[in-house]
Amino acid sequence: MSVTAFLTDSTLCIGCKACEVACKEWNDVEEDGLAWSGFSYDNTGSVGASTWRHVKFVEQAPEPGLGGNAGEQASWTFSSDVCKHCEEAGCLEACPTGSIVRTEFGGVFIQPDVCNGCGYCVLACPFGVVDRNKKDGRAFKCTFCYDRQKVGLVPACAKACPTESIKFGEIEDLRQKANERLDELRRRGMDDATLYNPEETSVRGTHAMFIVRGDPRAYNLPPAPQVPTVYLKKAWRSSALAAGLLFGGTLLAFLMGGRDGDGRDGG
Amino acid sequence: MSDPVAFGDEAATFQRERRLDEIRREAEQRGQLQVVGVRPPGAPFPQATPENGYYGIPLLKQPPWTWEIPLYFFVGGASGAAAVIGAIADYTGADRELVRHARWIAAAGSVISPALLISDLGRPERFLAMLRVFKPRSPMSVGVWTLLAFSSGAAAAAFAGFLRDRYGASLPLRVIENAGQAASLAFGLPFANYTGVLIGATAIPVWNRNAGDLPLHFAASGLGAAVGILELAGHRKNRALQALGLGAALFEVWEGLRIESRSHHSLAPLKQGSSGWLTRTGGMLSGPVPAVLRAASLVRSDNRRLRRWAAWSAIAGSLITRFAWVRAGHVSAQDWRQPLEIEEP
Numbered sequence: 001m002s003v004t005a006f007l008t009d010s011t012l013c014i015g016c017k018a019c020e021v022a023c024k025e026w027n028d029v030e031e032d033g034l035a036w037s038g039f040s041y042d043n044t045g046s047v048g049a050s051t052w053r054h055v056k057f058v059e060q061a062p063e064p065g066l067g068g069n070a071g072e073q074a075s076w077t078f079s080s081d082v083c084k085h086c087e088e089a090g091c092l093e094a095c096p097t098g099s100i101v102r103t104e105f106g107g108v109f110i111q112p113d114v115c116n117g118c119g120y121c122v123l124a125c126p127f128g129v130v131d132r133n134k135k136d137g138r139a140f141k142c143t144f145c146y147d148r149q150k151v152g153l154v155p156a157c158a159k160a161c162p163t164e165s166i167k168f169g170e171i172e173d174l175r176q177k178a179n180e181r182l183d184e185l186r187r188r189g190m191d192d193a194t195l196y197n198p199e200e201t202s203v204r205g206t207h208a209m210f211i212v213r214g215d216p217r218a219y220n221l222p223p224a225p226q227v228p229t230v231y232l233k234k235a236w237r238s239s240a241l242a243a244g245l246l247f248g249g250t251l252l253a254f255l256m257g258g259r260d261g262d263g264r265d266g267g
Numbered sequence: 268m269s270d271p272v273a274f275g276d277e278a279a280t281f282q283r284e285r286r287l288d289e290i291r292r293e294a295e296q297r298g299q300l301q302v303v304g305v306r307p308p309g310a311p312f313p314q315a316t317p318e319n320g321y322y323g324i325p326l327l328k329q330p331p332w333t334w335e336i337p338l339y340f341f342v343g344g345a346s347g348a349a350a351v352i353g354a355i356a357d358y359t360g361a362d363r364e365l366v367r368h369a370r371w372i373a374a375a376g377s378v379i380s381p382a383l384l385i386s387d388l389g390r391p392e393r394f395l396a397m398l399r400v401f402k403p404r405s406p407m408s409v410g411v412w413t414l415l416a417f418s419s420g421a422a423a424a425a426f427a428g429f430l431r432d433r434y435g436a437s438l439p440l441r442v443i444e445n446a447g448q449a450a451s452l453a454f455g456l457p458f459a460n461y462t463g464v465l466i467g468a469t470a471i472p473v474w475n476r477n478a479g480d481l482p483l484h485f486a487a488s489g490l491g492a493a494v495g496i497l498e499l500a501g502h503r504k505n506r507a508l509q510a511l512g513l514g515a516a517l518f519e520v521w522e523g524l525r526i527e528s529r530s531h532h533s534l535a536p537l538k539q540g541s542s543g544w545l546t547r548t549g550g551m552l553s554g555p556v557p558a559v560l561r562a563a564s565l566v567r568s569d570n571r572r573l574r575r576w577a578a579w580s581a582i583a584g585s586l587i588t589r590f591a592w593v594r595a596g597h598v599s600a601q602d603w604r605q606p607l608e609i610e611e612p
Contacts, residue, residue, distance in 0.1 A: 095405065098399060222608070235479065
């Protein structure tokens with residue numbers, strides 16, 4: 001079985017949100033409510049329990065060329081965000097029920113029939129992707145269209161994307177395609193184009209890579225995401241020390257003074 | 268309805284016409300206009316930049332937990348430490364009444380803790396899904412199994428002890444009581460502090476920054492509360508409890524100084540705003556207040572009254588401290604600068 005990935009190219013995204021619609025329709029995801037955010041045309045804000053694909057509208061100060069706009073207009077780029085399907089996934093490690101698993105395609109999948117809604121995966125995700133549905137009680141995120149992939153179909157978002165901004169395929173192919181695309185963009189003078197794939201952090205790379213222009217932080221992509229298991233050693237060492245001190249201290253206290261001054265004082 | 272050009276105030280019309288002439292002149296002379304322009308409500312429009320992040324929308328999700336979880340942290344800490352006190356008091360031959368009380372506190376915690384934990388689940392009826400696997404790398408999984416072992420041991424020890432007091436000793440009862448007590452000691456030690464690991468090993472900056480402190484901090488907090496509850500149950504002359512209460516309070520003083528003396532942006536929720544004040548209130552009531560009261564009770568004649576106040580203070584401090592840390596986690600998750608490594612302007 002081949003290991004698959006998404007490559008989302010923001011230089012090709014036109015902000016149509018077809019991926020969001022396709023995702024919601026295929027996966028039967030509920031609506032997010034109708035509220036205006038005031039942040040460009042993004043009224044959803046982030047991926048969440050009811051938004052598994054989310055188009056970011058990155059509106060910046062006028063800068064000729066960026067986003068292909070005229071010099072006096074605000075530049076405008078779009079990027080379809082999704083679960084990163086980390087190589088070292090915090091949610092998967094944290095899940096106490098074993099509901100979250102790695103599929104044969106390399107994606108991270110929450111089995112909805114096992115999840116009991118403890119919410120710990122929400123705290124373990126360094127990308128803020130996993131979210132607990134308040135009404136349903138369980139945690140939800142992008143399934144990487146595991147059901148579609150199982151029968152050889154591409155994920156709904158990639159299929160619906162009209163500009164092939166969302167590419168889906170074998171992970172090694174996509175890495176190569178990403179590099180080719182970056183070369184092409186740079187040849188065209190877009191020196192600020194970069195590939196976001198945090199391979200050098202403890203997340204060890206993702207199955208959802210992004211081509212963005214400029215600083216990825218403007219796209220809410222963290223420069224150094226860490227899988228929370230990196231803190232385990234320090235925390236358990238402290239826990240062992242605490243247990244030792246509690247045991248030793250209590251033993252000492254009762255050996256020294258336990259027998260003296262016994263008895264209740266009656267109030 | 269009047270057309271301002273045709274029927275309006277002539278002076279106003281003249282003003283507008285003169286302004287148009289000015290604009291024309293400026294455009295002719297400089298080739299561009301420098302005007303404020305129309306500023307619609309909300310302007311200037313928010314921008315997504317390396318300084319603003321993505322419009323300042325937080326990357327991380329807030330903890331989905333409700334009040335049950337910080338209360339569970341408190342109950343778990345106090346009952347875990349009480350089980351340790353009870354077992355060691357028994358092994359060292361201390362007052363039987365103290366052992367009995369400590370066991371009942373542990374037993375009460377062994378019932379309340381799972382109830383709180385289960386009621387916070389999104390699907391409480393699926394609690395047992397946690398018992399289908401054991402995952403050493405998940406503090407939640409390790410914690411659930413620790414809770415299960417602790418609860419079984421503490422409840423068995425208290426219940427068998429109760430039956431023995433009431434109906435006389437028998438071999439099976441003694442075996443259950445001793446095994447239960449041993450289990451409540453062995454698992455009470457990690458149970459009293461694992462919640463520090465639980466929140467320490469997460470993506471929340473203020474928590475993972477303190478991953479090495481939280482288990483020690485929570486253990487001291489739990490010990491202070493357990494000693495306090497035992498003192499309120501009447502053991503205000505016990506010197507071992509006094510020493511433990513003093514030790515826990517002094518550790519909390521040190522922890523408070525450690526929080527206050529370090530300066531890192533991720534620690535701001537512990538020092539600023541409502542979560543900061545909650546942390547400081549909890550810290551004062553857990554550390555300096557009981558430490559001073561206990562020190563005074565060593566020399567004053569009305570020492571039992573002082574120890575009662577110290578006990579109340581430590582219990583309240585422990586409870587507030589747990590709520591403060593969870594609240595700080597919420598504030599920390601909303602800080603969009605932290606995960607993007609953007610400096611505060």
